[in-house]
Amino acid sequence: MPTSPPTFQWFFLFFVAMWASITALLSFMAGWPRLATRFRSIQTTDGERFHFASGSIGSSIRFPVSYRSCLFFTVTDTGFFLSVFFLFRLLSPQLFIPWEQVESVIEQRIWFLQTAVISIRDSSTKIMVRGRVAQAIMKAYENFSFQQTLTSQ
Secondary structure (H helix, E strand, O other): OOOOOOHHHHHHHHHHHHHHHHHHHHHHHHOHHHHHHHHEOOOOOOOEEEEEEEEEEEOOOOOOEEEEEEEEEEEOOOEEEEEEOHHHOOOOOOEEEEHHHEEEEEEEEEOOEEEEEEEEOOOOOEEEEOHHHHHHHHHHHHHHHHHHHHHHO
């Protein structure tokens, strides 16, 4: 007589399926796959690293997908790397966004928090970060913009 698998195995399979489904859904809601078609990156480089940073990504500034303490940033002179903690990485590969592709970085108060809002050229997706990573991104983008101004004169 065949025996049925224990309840724990069914629960584990259900849990993994739900985790993958929710992670994939949040990735699409944030616009990560669209960004990955343009900015997917396998390599990393040296720069100022920020581990377990909080931020939000999405088309809407008011209701984006929140990534609380699970984003990783590396800020360089040429752009910034962005990745998410491996447990949430399904359909969210590492990105490298060069400063040339950043339309603007503005400081804005969102939900009572001072936030750097990064707008990407030809994309409705916005990346919003706070704290030290926001300061580093604003400073690096400002330096890049200043250098571009000097070379265009």
